[in-house]
Amino acid sequence: MHKKELDDLIDNGITLKSIQVSSNLAQSLRRIPVTTQTSTVLSRPVLLAIAATFLALLSVNIYVTRSVETVKSSLESYLDFNTMHL
């Protein structure tokens, strides 16, 4: 292409005719209210459920750890007591 033609192309740009979206895209755009509402409605209970499960597991973990420690210290005291009196 000649320099003059390239200069004209750069200076003037191009003219596009109007286009249409594909039927697939048009359909998915019209589903946005449904998909957006579904994801908003679903995400809240799911997040709450995850948070509740996490807290429950944490409580169980703390409870078990404490119980094990209590049993351990009781056993140690019992063994110490018996060892002293043997």
Next chain:
Amino acid sequence: MKDQDLLLVGDTNSRFNAIITAFEDRVYGLCLSLLQNQHDAEDATQDIFTTIYLKLDTYKGEAKLSTWIYRIAVNKCYELLRFKSRKKRFSQLFSISDEVINLSADPAFYHPGVQLESQEQSDLLFRALAQIPAQQRLVYTLHKVEGYEYAFIMETTGFSRSKIESLIFRAKQSLKDYLMKNYSTDDF
């Protein structure tokens, strides 16, 4: 029907449907011109209309509806262009071979809005636009491909008039350098 009238009819969903009908082709065309990739343009259009739907109730009519919609569209496309150019720089930096990987344009890109008689020139221009910085590409495409006036570009991009003029000047220089180097048949 005027742009603003679309907001007066019915609930959020029916207003949103009216906006889709009025703007889907223009927004998709803009995304396609800027991103030069059909899949990226479709994804961007989907994201843009999702944002419009989520923000529709917060729109108070300070700007014209079309300006508000194009502002969302331009911001989304600019964000994607910047992401692509960062990805391109990163791939060049860590490329083992000297071959440049061009991530910013689909090599088989075809814009359905291009007139048959200007097919060759359009291909060249789109190929050259894929090589220039994101801001220059954005402003040049809005003005010289999509045909928007400076005032509209100022409103949608938030850039000042002098910045737009400077970006268009630099875009022309970059395009000229690229096209003269690669496609000129004249000797210098």
